[in-house]
């Protein structure tokens with residue numbers, strides 16, 4: 001089956017799947033496996049305190065794959081003041097952007113607070129700017145600021161949350177009504193039903209975070225992967241950690257982990273997810289060769 005959405009078209013990827021940004025782990029070897037498997041691999045620039053190491057990683061990425069990939073810049077969760085105390089921080093972010101532009105990167109993702117200073121430079125260079133946020137109202141603001149697409153992370157997801165964070169179901173159905181740009185659903189998605197469900201809610205692609213943490217290529221130590229695979233997602237502590245606003249220790253895996261029980265290569269994970277989604281579509285009577293949401 002051919003998968004066609006606004007995101008597969010804009011990004012030139014085979015499946016509507018985008019890798020999460022991974023502080024600590026999102027580097028060329030991990031990200032290239034995701035790109036090679038048909039999604040959009042993401043290199044997180046801030047994983048390289050030395051910008052020259054970032055340049056080398058981008059060069060390595062281009063050696064490892066000729067498929068599209070993106071750069072992530074995670075911003076602090078507060079506004080950066082463009083005319084004052086934060087000028088050095090902004091310069092630092094723009095230095096990473098410049099390196100990536102010089103390495104012919106064209107897809108940039110930002111997350112956290114306002115990032116239009118990144119978007120402006122990316123657009124000047126002819127690239128695409130996607131922003132990730134947790135509230136629909138921030139998604140609307142990012143669209144107004146010129147973002148070419150928005151990832152919205154629901155309450156089900158891991159990572160930073162806002163006290164007003166909503167569920168993926170609420171986020172995506174509301175965003176579909178209120179935004180014109182393509183939407184990427186993130187938060188708690190770890191299997192083919194979650195994947196198809198998010199597309200049905202109105203997403204043009206799905207972002208996988210936790211689900212990738214237990215793949216072979218993820219550079220997390222094996223013992224941590226095993227520990228995560230054995231988590232009980234229905235445990236009270238687990239529930240509290242995921243569904244309660246928390247600024248500390250917010251990097252617990254999400255319930256997406258509950259869909260996995262072994263460490264497998266990224267390619268296998270994606271192939272299984274897509275194959276099962278295609279079988280579900282067939283069982284629903286959809287026997288078209290093309291899954292196309294571009295005009296809906």
Ligand SMILES: Cc1cc2nc3c(=O)[nH]c(=O)nc-3n(C[C@H](O)[C@H](O)[C@H](O)COP(=O)(O)O)c2cc1C
Pocket residue numbers: 019020021022023024044074111112132153156157158159186187188189207208209210211213251252253254255256
């Ligand atoms: C270990 C880990 C590190 C992460 N680091 C970042 C980060 O640096 N920046 C960011 O925007 N999101 C980060 N995230 C969040 C993911 O990019 C993604 O939004 C989230 O995992 C989606 O929810 P899910 O885990 O339920 O799939 C991280 C997630 C994990 C599991």
